[in-house]
Amino acid sequence: MGEEVRLLGVWSSVYCHRIIWALKLKGVSYEYTEEDLENKSNDLIRYNPVYQRIPVFVHNGKPMAESIFILEYINEVWPQKPLLPADPYKKAMARFWAKFLEDKSPTFYSYFRAVGEEQEKLAKEAKELLQIIEEKGLGEKKFFGGNQIGLTDICLGWIACWLELMQEAAGIKLLESDSLPRLQSWSKRFKEVPEIKENLQDKDKMLIYFRGLRQKFTTAPAP
Secondary structure, three states, X not given: OOOOEEEEEOOOOHHHHHHHXXXXXXXXXXXXXXXXXXOOOHHHHHHOOOOOOOOEEEEOOXXXXXXXXXXXXXXXXXXXXXXXXXXXXXXXXXXXXXXXXXXXXXXXXXXXXXXXXXXXXXXXXXXXXXXXXXXHHHOOOOEOOEOOOOHHHHHOHHXXXXXXXXXXXXXXXXXXXXXXXXXXXXXXXXXXXXXXXXXXXXXXXXXXXXXHHHHHXXXXXXX
């Protein structure tokens, strides 16, 4: 019997795509199960009883949750094509930038939900965060870890693959054509990596999804 590698996820989730991208980069075969979060499966409840949310990764019967921890596990279990640098300092910096944007992600979600002056304020804050990531995190490098795609790129991949659609649905752009040139160049390189390019959701389908979310958020009755 071969080893069991399973992923329970949702098609629209960037957190699930992180795991898919990592497994594809590593060349690891896996079984994918699409979850309905309105009608959670017994497996989802059994494997993630604390949060009952996706993604859930199962390796030989042992389940784990939270995408960054799953990525770290995948990188250790399958050492081919490492996602983290060998140098301890560079490894720490890769983890730092992944954690930095994870901590700041509520700003982007709030911007997407907001309207009027509040949205403009949050859009300004989000642009400032992107400038920090470009100047201090990416710099002049091809990828955040250097010449090869790695864990930080995977964790920030939603900027390349989701943000342009989120901003189109929200009506205020964060990644404009005359700003953040290095981050935009990275975004193009990231999406051209074969394992990423072959595992992206259809843009039209995603745009419909984000427009639906935007309408839901902006028309919801006040609490």
